[in-house]
Amino acid sequence: MKRTISTDGAPAAVGAYSQATTNGSLLFTAGQIPLTPDGELLADADVADQTEQALDNVMAILDSEGADATDVMKVTVFLDDIDDFEAMNETYATYFETEPPARSAVEVANLPKGVGVEIEAVASVE
Secondary structure (H helix, E strand, C coil), X not given: CCEEECCCXXXXXXXXXXXEEECCCXXXXXXXXXXXXXXXXXXXXCHHHHHHHHHHHHHHHXXXXXXXXXXEEEEEEEECCHHHHHHHHHHHHCCCCCCCCEEEEEECCCCHHHCCEEEEEEEECC
């Protein structure tokens, strides 16, 4: 059965979605942008800093369910400019130092609130 997840460690959902959902086996995060839990938008920060905040949000959601980076099975990274891939990847690698999850990284035309990166994850939470 599906259960929604909400934590103060990540930005509150600002639309008709949940921070994450789980069925007790898998956890799916919503796309996380570089928005702090206090509501500060880092849209003007460089992609490395934006990636760090987005992944901090993902990790806070995982932590609220007793999971961590080692439980992540798949990540999707959306970039507004694929030329930012290296900067994103450098920061991303610090979160998944051993046995990194499967990942897709794609360029998209636009992201919410004019940010440069949005990141979503799927984790095993059994």
